[in-house]
Amino acid sequence: MTAGFAAALSQAQAKISTHMDMRLPQADLLHEAMAYALRGGKMLRGFLVLESARLHDVPEAAALEAALAIECIHAYSLVHDDLPSMDDDDLRRGQPTLHRKWDEATAVLAGDSLQTFAFELLARDEVGPHALPLIRALAQAAGKDGMVSGQMLDIAAESAATPLTLDQITTLQARKTGCLIEWSACAGARLAGANPEPLRHYAQALGLAFQIADDILDIEGDAATVGKAVRKDADAGKATFVSLLGLEGAKSRAQELAQLASTALTPYGAAGETLKDAARFVISRDS
Amino acid sequence: MTAGFAAALSQAQAKISTHMDMRLPQADLLHEAMAYALRGGKMLRGFLVLESARLHDVPEAAALEAALAIECIHAYSLVHDDLPSMDDDDLRRGQPTLHRKWDEATAVLAGDSLQTFAFELLARDEVGPHALPLIRALAQAAGKDGMVSGQMLDIAAESAATPLTLDQITTLQARKTGCLIEWSACAGARLAGANPEPLRHYAQALGLAFQIADDILDIEGDAATVGKAVRKDADAGKATFVSLLGLEGAKSRAQELAQLASTALTPYGAAGETLKDAARFVISRDS
Numbered sequence: 001m002t003a004g005f006a007a008a009l010s011q012a013q014a015k016i017s018t019h020m021d022m023r024l025p026q027a028d029l030l031h032e033a034m035a036y037a038l039r040g041g042k043m044l045r046g047f048l049v050l051e052s053a054r055l056h057d058v059p060e061a062a063a064l065e066a067a068l069a070i071e072c073i074h075a076y077s078l079v080h081d082d083l084p085s086m087d088d089d090d091l092r093r094g095q096p097t098l099h100r101k102w103d104e105a106t107a108v109l110a111g112d113s114l115q116t117f118a119f120e121l122l123a124r125d126e127v128g129p130h131a132l133p134l135i136r137a138l139a140q141a142a143g144k145d146g147m148v149s150g151q152m153l154d155i156a157a158e159s160a161a162t163p164l165t166l167d168q169i170t171t172l173q174a175r176k177t178g179c180l181i182e183w184s185a186c187a188g189a190r191l192a193g194a195n196p197e198p199l200r201h202y203a204q205a206l207g208l209a210f211q212i213a214d215d216i217l218d219i220e221g222d223a224a225t226v227g228k229a230v231r232k233d234a235d236a237g238k239a240t241f242v243s244l245l246g247l248e249g250a251k252s253r254a255q256e257l258a259q260l261a262s263t264a265l266t267p268y269g270a271a272g273e274t275l276k277d278a279a280r281f282v283i284s285r286d287s
Numbered sequence: 288m289t290a291g292f293a294a295a296l297s298q299a300q301a302k303i304s305t306h307m308d309m310r311l312p313q314a315d316l317l318h319e320a321m322a323y324a325l326r327g328g329k330m331l332r333g334f335l336v337l338e339s340a341r342l343h344d345v346p347e348a349a350a351l352e353a354a355l356a357i358e359c360i361h362a363y364s365l366v367h368d369d370l371p372s373m374d375d376d377d378l379r380r381g382q383p384t385l386h387r388k389w390d391e392a393t394a395v396l397a398g399d400s401l402q403t404f405a406f407e408l409l410a411r412d413e414v415g416p417h418a419l420p421l422i423r424a425l426a427q428a429a430g431k432d433g434m435v436s437g438q439m440l441d442i443a444a445e446s447a448a449t450p451l452t453l454d455q456i457t458t459l460q461a462r463k464t465g466c467l468i469e470w471s472a473c474a475g476a477r478l479a480g481a482n483p484e485p486l487r488h489y490a491q492a493l494g495l496a497f498q499i500a501d502d503i504l505d506i507e508g509d510a511a512t513v514g515k516a517v518r519k520d521a522d523a524g525k526a527t528f529v530s531l532l533g534l535e536g537a538k539s540r541a542q543e544l545a546q547l548a549s550t551a552l553t554p555y556g557a558a559g560e561t562l563k564d565a566a567r568f569v570i571s572r573d574s
Contacts, residue, residue, distance in 0.1 A: 108372060
Protein backbone atom coordinates (compact mmCIF):
# COMPACT_ATOMS: atom_id res chain seq x y z
CA MET A 1 0.00 0.00 0.00
CA THR A 2 1.50 3.37 -0.95
CA ALA A 3 1.62 5.97 1.80
CA GLY A 4 -0.82 8.27 -0.06
CA PHE A 5 -3.44 5.60 -0.54
CA ALA A 6 -3.00 4.16 2.96
CA ALA A 7 -3.57 7.61 4.45
CA ALA A 8 -6.59 8.29 2.22
CA LEU A 9 -8.15 4.91 3.04
CA SER A 10 -7.71 5.23 6.78
CA GLN A 11 -9.02 8.80 6.67
CA ALA A 12 -12.08 7.55 4.76
CA GLN A 13 -12.61 4.76 7.32
CA ALA A 14 -12.44 7.26 10.19
CA LYS A 15 -14.82 9.73 8.56
CA ILE A 16 -17.38 7.09 7.56
CA SER A 17 -17.23 5.49 11.04
CA THR A 18 -17.82 8.86 12.73
CA HIS A 19 -20.69 9.54 10.35
CA MET A 20 -22.13 6.10 11.11
CA ASP A 21 -22.08 6.79 14.85
CA MET A 22 -24.05 9.99 14.23
CA ARG A 23 -26.62 8.52 11.82
CA LEU A 24 -27.04 5.19 13.64
CA PRO A 25 -27.40 5.85 17.38
CA GLN A 26 -27.44 2.54 19.25
CA ALA A 27 -31.03 2.88 20.40
CA ASP A 28 -31.85 -0.83 20.66
CA LEU A 29 -30.74 -4.33 19.64
CA LEU A 30 -31.61 -3.76 15.98
CA HIS A 31 -29.47 -0.62 15.75
CA GLU A 32 -26.68 -2.43 17.61
CA ALA A 33 -26.79 -5.38 15.20
CA MET A 34 -26.74 -3.04 12.21
CA ALA A 35 -23.69 -1.22 13.57
CA TYR A 36 -21.99 -4.57 14.30
CA ALA A 37 -22.45 -5.58 10.66
CA LEU A 38 -20.98 -2.28 9.46
CA ARG A 39 -17.83 -2.45 11.58
CA GLY A 40 -14.43 -3.90 10.73
CA GLY A 41 -14.56 -3.81 6.96
CA LYS A 42 -11.99 -2.16 4.70
CA MET A 43 -14.66 0.34 3.56
CA LEU A 44 -13.18 0.23 0.07
CA ARG A 45 -16.57 1.10 -1.46
CA GLY A 46 -17.06 4.06 0.87
CA PHE A 47 -13.51 5.19 0.09
CA LEU A 48 -14.28 5.07 -3.66
CA VAL A 49 -17.32 7.29 -3.07
CA LEU A 50 -15.36 9.87 -1.06
CA GLU A 51 -12.42 9.87 -3.46
CA SER A 52 -14.55 10.17 -6.63
CA ALA A 53 -16.52 12.95 -4.92
CA ARG A 54 -13.25 14.76 -4.15
CA LEU A 55 -12.30 14.54 -7.84
CA HIS A 56 -15.59 16.29 -8.70
CA ASP A 57 -15.54 18.89 -5.90
CA VAL A 58 -18.67 17.44 -4.33
CA PRO A 59 -19.33 18.69 -0.77
CA GLU A 60 -18.16 16.09 1.73
CA ALA A 61 -21.52 16.24 3.56
CA ALA A 62 -23.17 14.80 0.44
CA ALA A 63 -20.43 12.25 -0.21
CA LEU A 64 -20.55 10.93 3.36
CA GLU A 65 -24.24 9.98 3.07
CA ALA A 66 -23.49 8.08 -0.15
CA ALA A 67 -20.38 6.45 1.33
CA LEU A 68 -22.27 5.21 4.38
CA ALA A 69 -25.17 4.11 2.17
CA ILE A 70 -23.00 1.84 0.02
CA GLU A 71 -21.34 0.38 3.11
CA CYS A 72 -24.85 -0.42 4.41
CA ILE A 73 -25.75 -2.22 1.17
CA HIS A 74 -22.47 -4.14 1.22
CA ALA A 75 -22.87 -5.05 4.90
CA TYR A 76 -26.47 -6.21 4.40
CA SER A 77 -25.40 -8.44 1.51
CA LEU A 78 -22.69 -10.05 3.66
CA VAL A 79 -25.05 -10.64 6.59
CA HIS A 80 -27.59 -12.41 4.38
CA ASP A 81 -24.89 -14.22 2.39
CA ASP A 82 -23.47 -15.66 5.63
CA LEU A 83 -26.83 -17.16 6.72
CA PRO A 84 -27.02 -20.95 7.20
CA SER A 85 -29.33 -21.25 4.17
CA MET A 86 -26.79 -19.40 2.02
CA ASP A 87 -23.00 -19.73 2.57
CA ASP A 88 -23.33 -20.78 6.23
CA ASP A 89 -20.28 -18.87 7.46
CA ASP A 90 -19.22 -18.46 11.08
CA LEU A 91 -16.53 -15.84 10.65
CA ARG A 92 -16.64 -12.44 8.95
CA ARG A 93 -14.09 -9.67 9.25
CA GLY A 94 -12.48 -11.71 12.02
CA GLN A 95 -15.63 -11.72 14.17
CA PRO A 96 -18.57 -14.12 14.55
CA THR A 97 -21.10 -13.63 11.76
CA LEU A 98 -24.25 -11.83 12.84
CA HIS A 99 -26.43 -14.95 13.09
CA ARG A 100 -23.71 -16.54 15.26
CA LYS A 101 -23.40 -13.48 17.50
CA TRP A 102 -27.20 -13.23 17.88
CA ASP A 103 -29.55 -15.47 15.87
CA GLU A 104 -30.89 -15.95 12.35
CA ALA A 105 -34.01 -13.81 12.80
CA THR A 106 -31.89 -10.89 14.00
CA ALA A 107 -29.54 -11.40 11.03
CA VAL A 108 -32.41 -11.40 8.52
CA LEU A 109 -33.93 -8.25 10.02
CA ALA A 110 -30.66 -6.37 10.55
CA GLY A 111 -29.79 -7.07 6.91
CA ASP A 112 -33.22 -5.92 5.78
CA SER A 113 -33.03 -2.67 7.69
CA LEU A 114 -29.46 -1.98 6.56
CA GLN A 115 -30.76 -2.01 3.00
CA THR A 116 -33.64 0.32 3.89
CA PHE A 117 -31.25 2.59 5.78
CA ALA A 118 -29.06 2.97 2.66
CA PHE A 119 -31.97 4.44 0.73
CA GLU A 120 -32.98 6.58 3.71
CA LEU A 121 -29.48 8.11 3.75
CA LEU A 122 -29.52 8.80 -0.01
CA ALA A 123 -32.89 10.54 0.29
CA ARG A 124 -31.56 13.04 2.86
CA ASP A 125 -31.34 16.73 2.00
CA GLU A 126 -27.55 16.66 2.48
CA VAL A 127 -27.15 14.60 -0.69
CA GLY A 128 -28.13 17.58 -2.81
CA PRO A 129 -29.78 18.04 -6.21
CA HIS A 130 -28.65 14.79 -7.85
CA ALA A 131 -29.96 12.33 -5.25
CA LEU A 132 -32.58 10.72 -7.47
CA PRO A 133 -30.26 9.43 -10.25
CA LEU A 134 -27.97 8.12 -7.51
CA ILE A 135 -30.85 6.25 -5.86
CA ARG A 136 -31.99 4.84 -9.20
CA ALA A 137 -28.47 3.66 -10.03
CA LEU A 138 -28.07 2.03 -6.60
CA ALA A 139 -31.37 0.17 -6.89
CA GLN A 140 -30.32 -1.11 -10.31
CA ALA A 141 -26.85 -2.11 -9.08
CA ALA A 142 -28.07 -3.87 -5.94
CA GLY A 143 -31.25 -5.58 -7.09
CA LYS A 144 -32.73 -8.22 -9.35
CA ASP A 145 -30.54 -7.31 -12.34
CA GLY A 146 -27.43 -6.54 -10.27
CA MET A 147 -25.98 -7.86 -7.02
CA VAL A 148 -28.85 -10.15 -6.01
CA SER A 149 -28.98 -11.70 -9.48
CA GLY A 150 -25.25 -12.43 -9.11
CA GLN A 151 -25.94 -14.18 -5.80
CA MET A 152 -28.62 -16.27 -7.49
CA LEU A 153 -26.15 -17.23 -10.24
CA ASP A 154 -23.62 -18.14 -7.55
CA ILE A 155 -26.10 -20.45 -5.81
CA ALA A 156 -27.13 -22.05 -9.12
CA ALA A 157 -23.45 -22.64 -9.96
CA GLU A 158 -23.02 -24.72 -6.80
CA SER A 159 -25.49 -27.35 -7.94
CA ALA A 160 -24.66 -27.14 -11.66
CA ALA A 161 -23.45 -30.33 -13.35
CA THR A 162 -20.41 -28.64 -14.95
CA PRO A 163 -18.20 -25.87 -13.53
CA LEU A 164 -18.75 -22.37 -14.94
CA THR A 165 -16.75 -21.12 -17.90
CA LEU A 166 -14.56 -18.01 -17.72
CA ASP A 167 -17.29 -15.94 -19.42
CA GLN A 168 -19.92 -17.17 -16.97
CA ILE A 169 -17.73 -16.46 -13.93
CA THR A 170 -16.95 -13.01 -15.27
CA THR A 171 -20.68 -12.25 -15.69
CA LEU A 172 -21.47 -13.66 -12.26
CA GLN A 173 -18.79 -11.57 -10.55
CA ALA A 174 -19.59 -8.43 -12.53
CA ARG A 175 -23.07 -8.64 -11.01
CA LYS A 176 -22.26 -9.99 -7.56
CA THR A 177 -19.47 -7.59 -6.65
CA GLY A 178 -18.78 -5.46 -9.73
CA CYS A 179 -22.06 -3.52 -9.74
CA LEU A 180 -21.59 -2.06 -6.24
CA ILE A 181 -17.93 -1.17 -6.90
CA GLU A 182 -19.00 0.55 -10.10
CA TRP A 183 -21.74 2.49 -8.31
CA SER A 184 -19.24 3.57 -5.64
CA ALA A 185 -16.63 4.85 -8.09
CA CYS A 186 -19.27 6.60 -10.23
CA ALA A 187 -20.99 8.19 -7.22
CA GLY A 188 -18.78 11.27 -7.15
CA ALA A 189 -19.51 12.07 -10.80
CA ARG A 190 -23.23 11.42 -10.30
CA LEU A 191 -23.38 13.62 -7.19
CA ALA A 192 -21.85 16.40 -9.29
CA GLY A 193 -24.17 15.78 -12.23
CA ALA A 194 -21.06 14.97 -14.31
CA ASN A 195 -20.33 12.20 -16.80
CA PRO A 196 -19.43 9.00 -14.90
CA GLU A 197 -17.95 7.16 -17.93
CA PRO A 198 -14.20 7.40 -17.07
CA LEU A 199 -14.94 6.28 -13.52
CA ARG A 200 -17.16 3.48 -14.82
CA HIS A 201 -14.31 2.10 -16.95
CA TYR A 202 -11.96 2.40 -13.99
CA ALA A 203 -14.43 0.58 -11.75
CA GLN A 204 -15.18 -2.24 -14.17
CA ALA A 205 -11.49 -3.14 -14.37
CA LEU A 206 -11.04 -2.59 -10.63
CA GLY A 207 -14.03 -4.77 -9.73
CA LEU A 208 -12.82 -7.70 -11.79
CA ALA A 209 -9.25 -7.31 -10.47
CA PHE A 210 -10.71 -7.27 -6.95
CA GLN A 211 -12.54 -10.54 -7.49
CA ILE A 212 -9.55 -12.28 -9.08
CA ALA A 213 -7.49 -11.16 -6.07
CA ASP A 214 -10.21 -12.62 -3.83
CA ASP A 215 -9.88 -15.99 -5.55
CA ILE A 216 -6.09 -15.81 -5.18
CA LEU A 217 -6.51 -15.00 -1.47
CA ASP A 218 -8.82 -18.00 -1.12
CA ILE A 219 -5.85 -20.15 -2.21
CA GLU A 220 -2.87 -18.31 -0.77
CA GLY A 221 -4.41 -16.51 2.18
CA ASP A 222 -4.50 -17.30 5.85
CA ALA A 223 -7.94 -17.31 7.57
CA ALA A 224 -6.68 -15.25 10.53
CA THR A 225 -5.37 -12.51 8.24
CA VAL A 226 -8.18 -12.67 5.67
CA GLY A 227 -10.79 -12.57 8.46
CA LYS A 228 -13.01 -15.26 6.94
CA ALA A 229 -12.80 -18.93 5.97
CA VAL A 230 -10.39 -19.66 3.10
CA ARG A 231 -10.06 -22.50 0.56
CA LYS A 232 -13.86 -22.90 0.69
CA ASP A 233 -14.25 -22.44 -3.06
CA ALA A 234 -11.27 -24.58 -3.98
CA ASP A 235 -12.31 -27.38 -1.61
CA ALA A 236 -15.87 -27.26 -2.98
CA GLY A 237 -14.51 -27.75 -6.50
CA LYS A 238 -16.09 -24.47 -7.60
CA ALA A 239 -14.79 -22.81 -10.75
CA THR A 240 -12.81 -19.70 -9.83
CA PHE A 241 -10.49 -17.40 -11.76
CA VAL A 242 -7.60 -19.41 -10.29
CA SER A 243 -9.03 -22.78 -11.34
CA LEU A 244 -9.70 -21.43 -14.85
CA LEU A 245 -6.56 -19.34 -15.42
CA GLY A 246 -4.09 -21.01 -13.08
CA LEU A 247 -2.47 -19.15 -10.18
CA GLU A 248 0.10 -17.34 -12.33
CA GLY A 249 -2.43 -16.64 -15.09
CA ALA A 250 -4.82 -15.15 -12.53
CA LYS A 251 -2.06 -12.97 -11.06
CA SER A 252 -1.01 -11.60 -14.43
CA ARG A 253 -4.67 -10.95 -15.42
CA ALA A 254 -5.17 -9.02 -12.18
CA GLN A 255 -2.05 -6.96 -13.00
CA GLU A 256 -3.36 -6.16 -16.48
CA LEU A 257 -6.71 -5.10 -15.06
CA ALA A 258 -5.11 -2.84 -12.45
CA GLN A 259 -3.16 -1.21 -15.29
CA LEU A 260 -6.35 -0.83 -17.33
CA ALA A 261 -8.05 0.78 -14.34
CA SER A 262 -5.20 3.29 -14.01
CA THR A 263 -5.33 4.16 -17.71
CA ALA A 264 -9.07 4.90 -17.47
CA LEU A 265 -8.25 7.69 -15.00
CA THR A 266 -6.10 9.62 -17.51
CA PRO A 267 -8.73 12.42 -17.87
CA TYR A 268 -8.24 13.24 -14.17
CA GLY A 269 -4.47 13.74 -14.47
CA ALA A 270 -2.51 13.88 -11.22
CA ALA A 271 -5.72 14.19 -9.17
CA GLY A 272 -6.45 10.53 -9.99
CA GLU A 273 -3.28 9.25 -8.31
CA THR A 274 -4.98 7.99 -5.14
CA LEU A 275 -7.52 5.94 -7.12
CA LYS A 276 -4.66 4.47 -9.17
CA ASP A 277 -3.00 3.48 -5.89
CA ALA A 278 -6.29 1.86 -4.89
CA ALA A 279 -6.14 -0.35 -7.98
CA ARG A 280 -2.60 -1.42 -7.08
CA PHE A 281 -3.70 -2.09 -3.51
CA VAL A 282 -6.66 -4.22 -4.56
CA ILE A 283 -4.43 -6.79 -6.28
CA SER A 284 -1.78 -6.87 -3.56
CA ARG A 285 -3.94 -6.94 -0.41
CA ASP A 286 -3.68 -9.79 2.07
CA SER A 287 -7.21 -9.50 3.49
CA MET B 288 -68.12 -4.73 0.98
CA THR B 289 -70.08 -1.92 -0.64
CA ALA B 290 -70.37 -2.06 -4.41
CA GLY B 291 -68.35 1.14 -4.87
CA PHE B 292 -65.43 -0.04 -2.77
CA ALA B 293 -65.50 -3.57 -4.20
CA ALA B 294 -65.30 -2.17 -7.72
CA ALA B 295 -62.51 0.28 -6.80
CA LEU B 296 -60.48 -2.45 -5.07
CA SER B 297 -60.78 -4.95 -7.90
CA GLN B 298 -59.94 -2.22 -10.41
CA ALA B 299 -56.84 -1.33 -8.36
CA GLN B 300 -55.83 -5.01 -8.21
CA ALA B 301 -56.16 -5.34 -11.99
CA LYS B 302 -54.21 -2.16 -12.72
CA ILE B 303 -51.40 -2.97 -10.29
CA SER B 304 -51.14 -6.56 -11.60
CA THR B 305 -50.91 -5.34 -15.20
CA HIS B 306 -48.28 -2.81 -14.16
CA MET B 307 -46.37 -5.53 -12.34
CA ASP B 308 -46.29 -7.73 -15.45
CA MET B 309 -44.79 -4.81 -17.38
CA ARG B 310 -42.20 -3.80 -14.79
CA LEU B 311 -41.25 -7.35 -13.74
CA PRO B 312 -40.79 -9.49 -16.86
CA GLN B 313 -40.22 -13.12 -15.84
CA ALA B 314 -36.65 -13.23 -17.08
CA ASP B 315 -35.35 -15.87 -14.67
CA LEU B 316 -36.04 -17.72 -11.43
CA LEU B 317 -35.44 -14.61 -9.30
CA HIS B 318 -37.99 -12.56 -11.25
CA GLU B 319 -40.41 -15.49 -11.11
CA ALA B 320 -40.04 -15.81 -7.34
CA MET B 321 -40.56 -12.08 -6.89
CA ALA B 322 -43.74 -12.18 -8.98
CA TYR B 323 -44.94 -15.24 -7.02
CA ALA B 324 -44.55 -13.30 -3.77
CA LEU B 325 -46.51 -10.36 -5.19
CA ARG B 326 -49.49 -12.38 -6.38
CA GLY B 327 -52.71 -13.23 -4.59
CA GLY B 328 -52.78 -10.46 -2.01
CA LYS B 329 -55.64 -8.04 -1.44
CA MET B 330 -53.41 -5.16 -2.55
CA LEU B 331 -55.06 -2.96 0.06
CA ARG B 332 -51.89 -0.83 0.34
CA GLY B 333 -51.69 -0.36 -3.42
CA PHE B 334 -55.37 0.52 -3.47
CA LEU B 335 -54.81 3.18 -0.80
CA VAL B 336 -52.04 4.71 -2.95
CA LEU B 337 -54.22 4.82 -6.08
CA GLU B 338 -57.25 6.14 -4.23
CA SER B 339 -55.37 8.86 -2.33
CA ALA B 340 -53.68 9.84 -5.61
CA ARG B 341 -57.11 10.13 -7.25
CA LEU B 342 -58.22 12.47 -4.45
CA HIS B 343 -55.25 14.71 -5.25
CA ASP B 344 -55.48 14.54 -9.07
CA VAL B 345 -52.10 12.82 -9.32
CA PRO B 346 -51.42 11.24 -12.76
CA GLU B 347 -52.10 7.53 -12.61
CA ALA B 348 -48.70 6.76 -14.17
CA ALA B 349 -47.05 8.19 -11.04
CA ALA B 350 -49.45 6.52 -8.64
CA LEU B 351 -48.97 3.09 -10.22
CA GLU B 352 -45.22 3.12 -9.53
CA ALA B 353 -45.89 3.98 -5.89
CA ALA B 354 -48.68 1.40 -5.61
CA LEU B 355 -46.47 -1.37 -6.98
CA ALA B 356 -43.58 -0.20 -4.79
CA ILE B 357 -45.55 -0.53 -1.56
CA GLU B 358 -46.85 -3.95 -2.61
CA CYS B 359 -43.19 -4.98 -3.15
CA ILE B 360 -42.24 -3.81 0.35
CA HIS B 361 -45.24 -5.59 1.86
CA ALA B 362 -44.52 -8.80 -0.11
CA TYR B 363 -40.83 -8.78 0.87
CA SER B 364 -41.75 -8.42 4.54
CA LEU B 365 -44.11 -11.40 4.31
CA VAL B 366 -41.53 -13.59 2.53
CA HIS B 367 -38.92 -12.92 5.21
CA ASP B 368 -41.47 -13.12 8.05
CA ASP B 369 -42.52 -16.59 6.85
CA LEU B 370 -38.94 -17.98 6.97
CA PRO B 371 -38.23 -20.91 9.31
CA SER B 372 -36.06 -18.69 11.51
CA MET B 373 -38.94 -16.21 11.86
CA ASP B 374 -42.63 -17.30 11.90
CA ASP B 375 -41.96 -20.59 10.05
CA ASP B 376 -45.16 -20.52 8.00
CA ASP B 377 -46.06 -22.96 5.22
CA LEU B 378 -49.08 -21.17 3.81
CA ARG B 379 -49.51 -17.60 2.60
CA ARG B 380 -52.38 -16.21 0.54
CA GLY B 381 -53.57 -19.78 0.14
CA GLN B 382 -50.34 -20.93 -1.53
CA PRO B 383 -47.09 -22.49 -0.25
CA THR B 384 -44.80 -19.83 1.22
CA LEU B 385 -41.85 -18.95 -0.99
CA HIS B 386 -39.28 -21.00 0.92
CA ARG B 387 -41.64 -24.01 0.70
CA LYS B 388 -42.22 -23.51 -3.03
CA TRP B 389 -38.47 -23.12 -3.68
CA ASP B 390 -35.97 -22.93 -0.82
CA GLU B 391 -34.76 -20.61 1.93
CA ALA B 392 -31.93 -19.04 -0.08
CA THR B 393 -34.35 -18.13 -2.87
CA ALA B 394 -36.76 -16.69 -0.29
CA VAL B 395 -34.06 -14.54 1.32
CA LEU B 396 -32.87 -13.22 -2.06
CA ALA B 397 -36.34 -12.71 -3.58
CA GLY B 398 -37.30 -10.73 -0.48
CA ASP B 399 -34.10 -8.70 -0.68
CA SER B 400 -34.62 -7.81 -4.33
CA LEU B 401 -38.30 -7.00 -3.81
CA GLN B 402 -37.20 -4.33 -1.36
CA THR B 403 -34.60 -2.97 -3.78
CA PHE B 404 -37.17 -3.03 -6.59
CA ALA B 405 -39.55 -0.86 -4.56
CA PHE B 406 -36.96 1.93 -4.40
CA GLU B 407 -36.09 1.43 -8.07
CA LEU B 408 -39.74 2.01 -8.97
CA LEU B 409 -39.99 5.15 -6.82
CA ALA B 410 -36.86 6.59 -8.45
CA ARG B 411 -38.38 6.33 -11.95
CA ASP B 412 -39.12 9.48 -13.95
CA GLU B 413 -42.84 8.60 -14.04
CA VAL B 414 -43.14 9.36 -10.32
CA GLY B 415 -42.68 13.05 -10.98
CA PRO B 416 -41.28 15.99 -9.02
CA HIS B 417 -42.06 14.75 -5.49
CA ALA B 418 -40.31 11.37 -5.64
CA LEU B 419 -37.63 12.16 -3.09
CA PRO B 420 -39.91 12.94 -0.10
CA LEU B 421 -41.86 9.80 -0.98
CA ILE B 422 -38.67 7.70 -0.97
CA ARG B 423 -37.54 9.24 2.30
CA ALA B 424 -40.92 8.55 3.93
CA LEU B 425 -40.91 4.94 2.69
CA ALA B 426 -37.42 4.28 4.03
CA GLN B 427 -38.48 5.68 7.40
CA ALA B 428 -41.72 3.67 7.42
CA ALA B 429 -40.12 0.38 6.40
CA GLY B 430 -36.80 0.41 8.25
CA LYS B 431 -35.13 0.37 11.64
CA ASP B 432 -37.58 2.84 13.20
CA GLY B 433 -40.63 1.52 11.34
CA MET B 434 -41.73 -1.89 10.08
CA VAL B 435 -38.53 -3.83 10.85
CA SER B 436 -38.39 -2.43 14.39
CA GLY B 437 -41.98 -3.67 14.83
CA GLN B 438 -40.89 -7.14 13.72
CA MET B 439 -38.04 -7.05 16.23
CA LEU B 440 -40.52 -6.09 19.00
CA ASP B 441 -42.76 -8.94 17.89
CA ILE B 442 -39.91 -11.46 18.15
CA ALA B 443 -38.86 -10.10 21.54
CA ALA B 444 -42.47 -10.38 22.76
CA GLU B 445 -42.47 -14.13 22.04
CA SER B 446 -39.73 -14.81 24.57
CA ALA B 447 -40.79 -12.15 27.08
CA ALA B 448 -41.65 -13.29 30.60
CA THR B 449 -44.95 -11.38 30.67
CA PRO B 450 -47.44 -10.74 27.84
CA LEU B 451 -47.43 -7.25 26.33
CA THR B 452 -49.73 -4.55 27.64
CA LEU B 453 -52.29 -2.81 25.43
CA ASP B 454 -49.96 0.19 25.02
CA GLN B 455 -47.06 -2.07 24.01
CA ILE B 456 -49.14 -4.01 21.47
CA THR B 457 -50.45 -0.75 20.03
CA THR B 458 -46.88 0.54 19.58
CA LEU B 459 -45.71 -2.77 18.11
CA GLN B 460 -48.56 -2.87 15.58
CA ALA B 461 -48.28 0.81 14.69
CA ARG B 462 -44.73 0.03 13.61
CA LYS B 463 -45.16 -3.45 12.18
CA THR B 464 -48.20 -2.80 10.00
CA GLY B 465 -49.31 0.77 10.70
CA CYS B 466 -46.32 2.54 9.14
CA LEU B 467 -46.78 1.02 5.67
CA ILE B 468 -50.55 1.62 5.70
CA GLU B 469 -49.90 5.23 6.69
CA TRP B 470 -47.34 5.66 3.90
CA SER B 471 -49.81 4.20 1.39
CA ALA B 472 -52.68 6.47 2.35
CA CYS B 473 -50.43 9.56 2.47
CA ALA B 474 -48.76 8.74 -0.87
CA GLY B 475 -51.35 10.55 -2.98
CA ALA B 476 -50.92 13.77 -1.03
CA ARG B 477 -47.13 13.45 -1.10
CA LEU B 478 -47.10 12.80 -4.86
CA ALA B 479 -49.09 16.01 -5.27
CA GLY B 480 -46.87 17.98 -2.89
CA ALA B 481 -49.95 18.47 -0.70
CA ASN B 482 -50.46 18.23 3.08
CA PRO B 483 -50.81 14.55 4.05
CA GLU B 484 -52.22 15.23 7.56
CA PRO B 485 -55.91 14.30 6.99
CA LEU B 486 -54.86 11.10 5.26
CA ARG B 487 -52.37 10.38 8.04
CA HIS B 488 -55.11 10.56 10.67
CA TYR B 489 -57.31 8.36 8.50
CA ALA B 490 -54.51 5.83 8.07
CA GLN B 491 -53.55 5.70 11.73
CA ALA B 492 -57.09 4.74 12.71
CA LEU B 493 -57.40 2.40 9.71
CA GLY B 494 -54.11 0.64 10.46
CA LEU B 495 -55.03 -0.10 14.05
CA ALA B 496 -58.54 -1.21 13.04
CA PHE B 497 -56.92 -3.50 10.46
CA GLN B 498 -54.71 -5.13 13.06
CA ILE B 499 -57.54 -5.59 15.57
CA ALA B 500 -59.56 -7.22 12.76
CA ASP B 501 -56.55 -9.47 12.09
CA ASP B 502 -56.53 -10.63 15.69
CA ILE B 503 -60.29 -11.27 15.51
CA LEU B 504 -59.77 -13.29 12.30
CA ASP B 505 -57.07 -15.30 14.07
CA ILE B 506 -59.80 -16.42 16.52
CA GLU B 507 -62.91 -16.55 14.37
CA GLY B 508 -61.45 -17.19 10.92
CA ASP B 509 -61.05 -20.33 8.91
CA ALA B 510 -57.57 -21.11 7.49
CA ALA B 511 -58.92 -21.94 4.02
CA THR B 512 -60.70 -18.58 3.75
CA VAL B 513 -58.04 -16.51 5.53
CA GLY B 514 -55.32 -18.10 3.36
CA LYS B 515 -52.85 -18.59 6.21
CA ALA B 516 -52.65 -20.46 9.50
CA VAL B 517 -55.09 -19.25 12.18
CA ARG B 518 -55.18 -19.47 15.99
CA LYS B 519 -51.36 -19.36 15.99
CA ASP B 520 -51.26 -16.32 18.25
CA ALA B 521 -53.98 -17.54 20.58
CA ASP B 522 -52.44 -21.01 20.85
CA ALA B 523 -49.01 -19.50 21.54
CA GLY B 524 -50.48 -17.52 24.44
CA LYS B 525 -49.40 -14.26 22.80
CA ALA B 526 -51.07 -11.06 23.91
CA THR B 527 -53.40 -9.80 21.15
CA PHE B 528 -56.08 -7.14 21.03
CA VAL B 529 -58.59 -9.94 21.58
CA SER B 530 -56.80 -11.36 24.62
CA LEU B 531 -56.51 -7.87 26.09
CA LEU B 532 -59.91 -6.41 25.20
CA GLY B 533 -62.02 -9.56 24.86
CA LEU B 534 -63.70 -10.50 21.58
CA GLU B 535 -66.60 -8.06 21.98
CA GLY B 536 -64.34 -5.29 23.27
CA ALA B 537 -62.02 -5.76 20.27
CA LYS B 538 -64.95 -5.64 17.86
CA SER B 539 -66.35 -2.45 19.31
CA ARG B 540 -62.88 -0.82 19.36
CA ALA B 541 -62.46 -1.71 15.67
CA GLN B 542 -65.87 -0.12 14.96
CA GLU B 543 -64.86 3.08 16.77
CA LEU B 544 -61.59 3.25 14.84
CA ALA B 545 -63.34 2.76 11.48
CA GLN B 546 -65.65 5.65 12.44
CA LEU B 547 -62.63 7.78 13.43
CA ALA B 548 -60.99 6.98 10.10
CA SER B 549 -64.09 8.13 8.24
CA THR B 550 -64.31 11.37 10.21
CA ALA B 551 -60.69 12.19 9.32
CA LEU B 552 -61.73 12.28 5.66
CA THR B 553 -64.25 15.11 6.17
CA PRO B 554 -62.03 17.64 4.30
CA TYR B 555 -62.41 15.53 1.15
CA GLY B 556 -66.24 15.61 1.19
CA ALA B 557 -68.02 13.15 -1.08
CA ALA B 558 -64.77 12.33 -2.90
CA GLY B 559 -63.61 10.45 0.23
CA GLU B 560 -66.50 7.97 0.13
CA THR B 561 -64.48 5.06 -1.32
CA LEU B 562 -61.80 5.39 1.39
CA LYS B 563 -64.56 5.46 4.03
CA ASP B 564 -65.88 2.23 2.52
CA ALA B 565 -62.38 0.80 2.78
CA ALA B 566 -62.40 1.43 6.53
CA ARG B 567 -65.72 -0.38 6.85
CA PHE B 568 -64.33 -3.24 4.76
CA VAL B 569 -61.19 -3.59 6.84
CA ILE B 570 -63.16 -4.43 9.98
CA SER B 571 -65.64 -6.78 8.27
CA ARG B 572 -63.32 -8.78 6.01
CA ASP B 573 -63.06 -12.57 6.30
CA SER B 574 -59.53 -12.93 4.86
